[in-house]
Amino acid sequence: MELTMSQTSSALSIQQIFESQKKNQYQVGNTTAKERIHKLDKLHVAVETTYREELREAMYQDFKKHPSEVDLTEIYVVTTEIKHAKSHLKKWMSKEKVSTPMSMMGSSSWIHYEPKGVCLIISPWNFPLNLTFGPLVSAIAAGNTVMIKPSEYTPHTSAVMKKIIATLFPSNEIAVIEGGVETSTELLELPFNHIFFTGAPAIGKIVMKAAAKNLTSVTLELGGKSPTIVDETANIEQAAARIAWGKFLNNGQICIAPDYVFVHQSKKDEFVELVGKKLKEFYGEDASTSDAYNRIVNGKHFERVRSYLEDSVEKGANVAYGGKSNIATNYMDPTVVTDVPLNSKLMEEEIFGPILPVNEYEDLQEAIDFINANEKPLALYIYSKDKKNINRIMNNTRAGGTCINNNAVHFFNTNLPFGGVNNSGIGKSHGFYGFQAFSNARSVYKQNAPGALEMLMPPYNSAKQKLIDMTIKWF
Numbered sequence: 475m476e477l478t479m480s481q482t483s484s485a486l487s488i489q490q491i492f493e494s495q496k497k498n499q500y501q502v503g504n505t506t507a508k509e510r511i512h513k514l515d516k517l518h519v520a521v522e523t524t525y526r527e528e529l530r531e532a533m534y535q536d537f538k539k540h541p542s543e544v545d546l547t548e549i550y551v552v553t554t555e556i557k558h559a560k561s562h563l564k565k566w567m568s569k570e571k572v573s574t575p576m577s578m579m580g581s582s583s584w585i586h587y588e589p590k591g592v593c594l595i596i597s598p599w600n601f602p603l604n605l606t607f608g609p610l611v612s613a614i615a616a617g618n619t620v621m622i623k624p625s626e627y628t629p630h631t632s633a634v635m636k637k638i639i640a641t642l643f644p645s646n647e648i649a650v651i652e653g654g655v656e657t658s659t660e661l662l663e664l665p666f667n668h669i670f671f672t673g674a675p676a677i678g679k680i681v682m683k684a685a686a687k688n689l690t691s692v693t694l695e696l697g698g699k700s701p702t703i704v705d706e707t708a709n710i711e712q713a714a715a716r717i718a719w720g721k722f723l724n725n726g727q728i729c730i731a732p733d734y735v736f737v738h739q740s741k742k743d744e745f746v747e748l749v750g751k752k753l754k755e756f757y758g759e760d761a762s763t764s765d766a767y768n769r770i771v772n773g774k775h776f777e778r779v780r781s782y783l784e785d786s787v788e789k790g791a792n793v794a795y796g797g798k799s800n801i802a803t804n805y806m807d808p809t810v811v812t813d814v815p816l817n818s819k820l821m822e823e824e825i826f827g828p829i830l831p832v833n834e835y836e837d838l839q840e841a842i843d844f845i846n847a848n849e850k851p852l853a854l855y856i857y858s859k860d861k862k863n864i865n866r867i868m869n870n871t872r873a874g875g876t877c878i879n880n881n882a883v884h885f886f887n888t889n890l891p892f893g894g895v896n897n898s899g900i901g902k903s904h905g906f907y908g909f910q911a912f913s914n915a916r917s918v919y920k921q922n923a924p925g926a927l928e929m930l931m932p933p934y935n936s937a938k939q940k941l942i943d944m945t946i947k948w949f
């Protein structure tokens with residue numbers, strides 16, 4: 475097949491950038507903590523000050539994201555990640571001594587975190603800055619060179635990120651490659667030393683398969699359905715407010731949004747009414763006129779979300795709040811649906827849009843059984859004052875992360891590892907865990923004085939056998 479000019483040049487430039495980063499990796503990798511902090515400082519100023527307004531405008535153009543929400547869920551996340559890395563980097567980079575067993579007397583051992591090398595970050599559109607520059611902070615802190623492929627669905631934000639990176643870093647250190655699936659596929663052919671992918675589980679499988687060809691390590695930050703349980707002891711007003719916020723922020727396009735709710739039957743009506751009340755408070759009687767209410771990112775996702783709603787209503791669900799939509803503007807009301815059949819799309823697929831299914835349970839085990847019959851979630855939320863119920867849910871389910879009496883906010887604590895488990899992800903990010911993801915924990919053993927091993931080398935005899943027996947027995 476003959477390549478067109480633009481295909482040839484794009485293929486060449488991706489390959490060339492990769493080769494130049496490969497060459498440059500030791501220079502970048504041998505930087506001191508001070509030098510890496512200087513790079514993080516440059517990124518900090520760019521995001522918090524120089525390009526902040528441009529980023530806010532870009533995200534408004536991409537999906538009508540309110541500037542205050544850009545500040546809170548994009549800018550703030552990146553700047554806290556930078557601040558955290560800056561204050562801990564020296565310690566993370568210094569050798570981590572480990573103790574020496576008696577049998578290895580005469581030696582010392584430590585862990586040296588070395589950069590993985592040339593890394594690839596592939597990011598999604600739903601938090602286009604946060605989920606691109608967040609991992610980038612960890613990659614820079616760990617001393618890597620990086621190629622970044624942001625999402626094609628938020629092109630204005632991708633263009634600003636490209637400009638920021640091109641202004642601050644040479645392309646043989648960090649480069650942004652814009653493009654869609656084809657570009658991503660082309661990048662995935664290359665033998666990167668690490669791939670950090672954030673996106674859908676189905677695409678995560680494609681990434682892991684491609685990485686396997688080169689035995690490239692991966693961090694996969696994926697998604698899925700994050701269940702929420704509200705039991706009979708919970709503060710229902712607080713639960714309603716926090717769930718309404720966590721679900722409809724970013725128009726429900728959050729990997730850790732409370733995907734659906736199981737509420738104790740004695741509290742269901744109160745809960746549904748209070749969620750509706752909160753939604754009116756947040757976005758007014760008509761959310762389409764609220765500047766705090768985003769849109770679904772594009773027509774494809776709009777159609778997907780609307781089809782889930784139609785499917786559940788056809789199967790018998792009730793729309794308790796909202797339900798209207800407008801295809802011309804990718805608008806959908808903040809929508810609450812109750813009594814949702816478990817075989818409907820809303821209970822089977824990740825919703826990733828502004829619909830909250832609420833189902834009741836009589837016995838907590840029903841909720842636990844439903845959760846465990848599905849893929850392990852990225853997050854699971856528990857609203858309860860009852861320690862026994864909290865422990866029962868914690869001990870009988872599995873999830874990447876959990877909030878008790880809140881949702882989604884565990885993402886903001888840089889001291890916690892963030893990530894999923896199996897279908898919701900592999901590996902962790904944020905703070906030290908992000909630094910670790912982009913580092914190889916190199917084991918170093920140093921022989922300082924003759925050790926016991928020298929006495930156990932061949933040829934063997936009965937005295938040596940006695941020593942071996944003693945070693946097995948006592949050390």
Ligand code: NAD
Pocket residue numbers: 596597598599600601605623624625626653654655658659672673674675677678680694695696697698728729730824826852893894898899
């Ligand atoms: P996506 O997987 O469709 O796209 C993510 C990236 O992968 C984009 O840059 C895209 O260009 C690229 N891509 C898409 N198809 C590809 C293919 N066939 N081969 C190679 N690359 C491909 O995800 P999205 O729609 O942008 O984001 C939504 C998904 O991401 C949801 O499932 C959500 O839960 C998940 N997500 C997870 C996290 C997390 O931190 N765990 C955060 C945000 C979103």
